[in-house]
Amino acid sequence: VEEFEFAMPLLGGVLIGIASAIMLLFNGRIAGISGIFSGMLFKQGTERKWRTAFVIGLIVGGVGLKYLNPEFFTNTSGRSLLVLVLAGLFVGIGTQIGRGCTSGHGVCGIGRLSMRSLVATFVFVFAGMVLVAIVQPFYQ
Template sequence: MQTEWINALLGGVLIGISVSLMLYWNGRVTGISGIINGVLSPLKGDSQWRVLFIAGLVLGGLVMRQMNSDFFENTLQTPMWTVGVAGLLVGFGTIMGSGCTSGHGVCGISRLSPRSLIATVVFMVAGTLAVVLFRKLGILL
């Protein structure tokens, strides 16, 4: 029996719950690029929760890896330098797009933000085109 759709559904529900709780308890949107940006250019007294949030993301992944070594299956067959370049491009994209996929796609759309709706459509179209193009050319994938 395939359980991939169940895992995706449960993951989506958990993300939705965590984003809702962050907004309810802290009055803050869970946009990862905004949280990281706040650590890199902190306002007075505003960086502690951001550092703890990022640490929680990293530690949560490490704990899951310890509990089940197959949890993060390594399927990348590309050099790490390309992953680094991709990360930098994503970073520049989040600056240009005023947010990342979690900020726009999860938080912005749920708040009925027109800018977030447009950004999410652009993310999806660009991602789909990239996958189609790379598969057609046989690059990276």
């Protein structure tokens, strides 16, 4: 069993919080990734431009980190790239059905003391726990 590291997850959480606060402060928008991504696909004009720039920044940041530190991106799940992409698409569809994602509700919404976001985040976490309890026995 690996020893739990405290500092790096804490730093990551702080950086996500700071980035979300900066986006709200300077852009007047929350950093709900599923909403930003769907808006990039379906909105027009200026709305599409800033959203596209945001998504490109996420991709460039990920690719840059993979280049600097490749071991962060090893696929330890044993799943094929196709399965991982399909899983990501299903998550994206689910966030649209649920009217938001963990970044929009869990980070930005709770930070703004939104009751709707608190309930949504509770439902996300609870549903995830139930799903793990159901699926985990098949992977042992």
